[in-house]
Amino acid sequence: MDLNLTGEGKVKFIENQDLFSSVKVIFDTRTDDEERTKWLEARTNTIGGSEIGSIAGYNKYGSALTVFNEKLGLGKKFEGNIHTLFGNRMEPVIREWIQEDFEKDIKIKLNTYEYPYMMVDKEIEYFSANIDGIGILEDSYTYWENRDTGEILYIPKGEMFGLEIKTGSEFLKKMWAGEEIPDSYYCQCQWYMGVTGLKYFLIIYFLGKEVKWKVVPRSEDDIKALREIGKNFWENYILTKTPPAPTGNPKETEDINYQQKLSDDSEINITDSKLTQYKSVSDEIKELETKKEQLKQEIFLEMGNNKKGSDGSFKISRFEVKKDKLDTKTLKEKYPVTYSAILNGQTEFVNLKITQCK
Numbered sequence: 001m002d003l004n005l006t007g008e009g010k011v012k013f014i015e016n017q018d019l020f021s022s023v024k025v026i027f028d029t030r031t032d033d034e035e036r037t038k039w040l041e042a043r044t045n046t047i048g049g050s051e052i053g054s055i056a057g058y059n060k061y062g063s064a065l066t067v068f069n070e071k072l073g074l075g076k077k078f079e080g081n082i083h084t085l086f087g088n089r090m091e092p093v094i095r096e097w098i099q100e101d102f103e104k105d106i107k108i109k110l111n112t113y114e115y116p117y118m119m120v121d122k123e124i125e126y127f128s129a130n131i132d133g134i135g136i137l138e139d140s141y142t143y144w145e146n147r148d149t150g151e152i153l154y155i156p157k158g159e160m161f162g163l164e165i166k167t168g169s170e171f172l173k174k175m176w177a178g179e180e181i182p183d184s185y186y187c188q189c190q191w192y193m194g195v196t197g198l199k200y201f202l203i204i205y206f207l208g209k210e211v212k213w214k215v216v217p218r219s220e221d222d223i224k225a226l227r228e229i230g231k232n233f234w235e236n237y238i239l240t241k242t243p244p245a246p247t248g249n250p251k252e253t254e255d256i257n258y259q260q261k262l263s264d265d266s267e268i269n270i271t272d273s274k275l276t277q278y279k280s281v282s283d284e285i286k287e288l289e290t291k292k293e294q295l296k297q298e299i300f301l302e303m304g305n306n307k308k309g310s311d312g313s314f315k316i317s318r319f320e321v322k323k324d325k326l327d328t329k330t331l332k333e334k335y336p337v338t339y340s341a342i343l344n345g346q347t348e349f350v351n352l353k354i355t356q357c358k
Contacts, residue, residue, distance in 0.1 A: 003113070011095045014113045014134060020196045023119040029130065030116050044071045044238060046120060046128035047230045049191040053184030056229045057247070064244040066251045068237050075255035087167040094165050094211060095133050098204050101211050109138040112163060121195045126234050127227070129195040133163035135202050143215050146179055153217055161200035164189055164216075168207050176205060181214055187226060189216040194223035 004015040017025040027036045047055065047067075054062030069075035095112045102110040113134045121127035137157055145151040155161060166185060175182050181203060189201035193216075201216040237244050246252045299316065303309050309316045332339045 005113070007114075009096070010099060011092065011112050011114060011133075014115050017117060019115065020119065020198075022122055022197045023129065023195060024122050024125070026118045026120055026128075028116055029118055046126045047234065048128045048130065049188040049195075052191045052226055052230055053187040055233045056187055056226060058183035058187055060249070062251055063247045063249040064233055064237070065246055066249065066255055067233075068243055069255045069259075071238055072241065074243075074259055075251075076258045083167075087165075090167050090206060091132060091165050094167075094204060094206055095163065097211050098135075098163075098202075098213065102213070106141060108141055111136050111138070119195065124227070124231065127191075127195055127230060129192045131162045131192055131196070132165045135161050135163050141215075144179065145215075145217065153215070155200050155215065159200065160198065161202055162189070162192055162196065162198045164192070164201055164203045166203065166205045168205065173207055176207070176212070176214075179214070181216065186216060187222075190219055190222045191226055191230075193218045194227055 001019070002016060003019070005012040006015050007013045027033075029036075051062075051067050053059040054067050055064045057063065066075060070078075092114075095114065099110050099112055102108070113136075115131060115134050117130075119129045121129075137155060137159070140154050140157045142152060142154040145153045164185065185203060189203060193199070193201060199218045202213050203216055204211065204213045206212075233244075236242065246256075299309070300318075303316075303318070307318050328339070
């Protein structure tokens with residue numbers, strides 16, 4: 001198949017919009033025309049790979065309810081942060097770096113490309129994909145699928161596969177230990193393979209100062225399950241505008257508070273003894289926190305001046321942490337201009353108090 005390559009440098013653009021027979025190209029992400037803007041503004045249009053993990057319950061930063069709120073404009077719109085900005089800026093660089101690092105480590109030449117198109121599934125047009133790139137190897141690549149079981153798989157020479165690029169702190173290395181891949185990222189790759197028909201994804205992660213990668217092979221069972229979850233979410237919640245039940249995810253609380261104005265002083269009846277249950281759970285947590293603190297005190301007394309200890313099942317290490325305390329009240333009173341200059345927004349939250357009915 002003719003890729004129709006354009007561009008300069010090591011990473012070229014694939015311009016062939018018929019690359020995947022199972023998709024319809026909606027727009028070129030490099031353009032900023034009226035059609036693209038109109039499509040993006042319709043927040044109820046599709047389910048993307050970055051959302052399916054939340055809908056399926058595999059993302060601690062989101063849920064089916066938070067995606068529902070985002071689609072219907074019922075939550076505070078995410079404007080990005082320093083982490084997403086860093087990730088977006090690093091993507092082109094990592095697409096180039098992986099070529100060098102892969103060949104150096106594996107001794108196989110890897111060609112990476114950008115595929116700058118937003119795609120939707122021809123079968124179910126509210127399933128979408130916008131992948132970070134495409135890779136093609138000049139020789140077959142054998143890799144460990146599972147070191148514990150000794151399972152080995154391979155990507156054939158010339159096979160086209162997807163690229164998914166992630167960036168993060170070195171503190172997140174535990175998430176990627178061994179053959180581990182964070183669940184939400186695994187769901188994202190399977191979703192993209194379900195839409196495009198690709199058989200493999202190379203998930204590339206940049207943690208701290210290192211670029212590493214893992215292969216995610218296509219799983220028909222997982223793709224089928226995710227598509228069923230996506231279809232159920234769309235038909236039973238989005239189309240009917242019926243919110244999914246909350247799951248306890250903190251982002252859900254943020255969205256609920258965003259939707260409510262706290263303008264009505266009248267008292268309503270809370271069903272199913274939820275306040276009683278909330279009070280009971282809160283009391284249990286306090287008791288457990290006290291027990292936890294007591295255990296810490298007993299451990300510290302046994303350790304004396306030692307920094308490390310073990311009970312045979314777990315290890316402990318102690319270290320001192322010092323933090324500067326800022327007297328914001330004095331700063332605001334004596335140096336109001338400086339206070340205003342360094343103020344980084346306000347934290348908003350809704351507090352609650354539960355008392356016994358008389």
